[in-house]
Amino acid sequence: MYTRLLFASLVCLLFSTCQTPDVPIPATETLYIFPYQSQVDASNINCGYKAYEWGGDQLKGFIRNRSTEISTEELMALGQEIHNTHLPFPVIAHERAIWLEDIVDAMKPHLVKNDFPHYTYVVDAPFLNAFTIPGGNIYITSELLDAVQNKHELAYIIGHELGHNENEHTKELALLNRFIERDDIDIWKRVALKVGSGICNKSDELECDIASIYLLEKAGYDPELALGGIDLLRHLSKAPEDVVERVLLGFFSTHPWSDERDECVRAYVKDNKVTVGCAKIYQSTGIINAKYSSLDLYRYPLKREDLRLQQLSPNESVHVVCTGVHQLYQSNEWLYVQYQNSEGTFLGWVNKRGVDIVE
Numbered sequence: 001m002y003t004r005l006l007f008a009s010l011v012c013l014l015f016s017t018c019q020t021p022d023v024p025i026p027a028t029e030t031l032y033i034f035p036y037q038s039q040v041d042a043s044n045i046n047c048g049y050k051a052y053e054w055g056g057d058q059l060k061g062f063i064r065n066r067s068t069e070i071s072t073e074e075l076m077a078l079g080q081e082i083h084n085t086h087l088p089f090p091v092i093a094h095e096r097a098i099w100l101e102d103i104v105d106a107m108k109p110h111l112v113k114n115d116f117p118h119y120t121y122v123v124d125a126p127f128l129n130a131f132t133i134p135g136g137n138i139y140i141t142s143e144l145l146d147a148v149q150n151k152h153e154l155a156y157i158i159g160h161e162l163g164h165n166e167n168e169h170t171k172e173l174a175l176l177n178r179f180i181e182r183d184d185i186d187i188w189k190r191v192a193l194k195v196g197s198g199i200c201n202k203s204d205e206l207e208c209d210i211a212s213i214y215l216l217e218k219a220g221y222d223p224e225l226a227l228g229g230i231d232l233l234r235h236l237s238k239a240p241e242d243v244v245e246r247v248l249l250g251f252f253s254t255h256p257w258s259d260e261r262d263e264c265v266r267a268y269v270k271d272n273k274v275t276v277g278c279a280k281i282y283q284s285t286g287i288i289n290a291k292y293s294s295l296d297l298y299r300y301p302l303k304r305e306d307l308r309l310q311q312l313s314p315n316e317s318v319h320v321v322c323t324g325v326h327q328l329y330q331s332n333e334w335l336y337v338q339y340q341n342s343e344g345t346f347l348g349w350v351n352k353r354g355v356d357i358v359e
């Protein structure tokens with residue numbers, strides 16, 4: 001202990017900021033740091049969808065290996081054809097239609113794939129639903145648009161539909177439909193592929209939920225308010241099977257929610273909400289000695305590679321600025337520190353468990 005105190009004093013002499021650390025106290029802010037962006041692989045999300053994802057990958061591989069590539073132009077032409085001749089319900093004007101455009105505009109800068117204009121349409125239909133087609137058009141029923149409480153909920157639905165394009169689901173399904181239509185495919189294979197694709201859609205839907213959470217937050221909407229969109233879709237009444245089956249060619253509509261999918265998305269939002277700020281501020285000097293090698297200094301108190309500022313070697317010392325606000329959903333406790341080395345001065349968060357505090 002004496003050695004540590006001596007060491008701490010020496011560091012204080014070397015860095016004259018010890019007695020009155022001239023470091024800014026970070027303002028408290030609540031933010032979301034989501035591990036996934038708009039391209040998501042359901043097999044990496046621990047929500048029991050691995051088998052569906054595996055099945056989906058096999059099916060998509062089977063189709064892809066037997067198909068020629070489908071171009072952006074072909075997808076847009078297919079979308080145009082569906083829009084012009086196969087929509088089961090009339091497109092109508094709606095006073096909230098501007099919301100759809102606003103949301104798409106706000107999400108667009110955050111899309112990875114910007115192949116399509118993503119036109120949005122309201123269709124006059126007496127049930128809750130939304131869907132997207134190859135070429136990126138998004139359709140929402142008037143009933144669903146009337147039912148959303150706010151733009152946040154609508155953003156959840158739009159983000160989900162954009163997610164189908166970001167993750168190439170619409171393209172895969174266009175390939176599937178083209179394959180099934182081939183003359184040399186027998187009826188049983190058609191049925192098997194159709195049923196198989198329906199089952200494997202489960203993981204696609206989860207991917208789009210997770211993509212939507214990222215997109216809507218980036219677009220300035222509130223993920224927690226947006227979860228109301230899930231509640232709405234849980235009450236989704238199914239569209240008449242024959243019409244949808246016949247006319248929409250099985251392209252994506254939002255599907256009835258499963259409980260595990262609901263839980264998964266809610267937990268995802270909850271677990272990635274972070275409050276960053278100081279609870280206990282150290283007025284005098286808090287010197288900490290790193291106990292472990294590779295103690296990381298983060299921009300925010302989360303273990304994310306892209307948020308890492310510096311690595312601290314064992315026994316390196318830093319000034320403690322404060323103890324972080326307790327995180328409801330994160331098990332680690334954090335210290336906000338000032339760290340100096342030959343490259344400069346760094347302010348950031350370290351895991352409390354990796355350090356000894358010597359005051």
Ligand SMILES: [Zn+2]
Binds near residue numbers: 160208252253254255
């Ligand atoms: Zn969907």
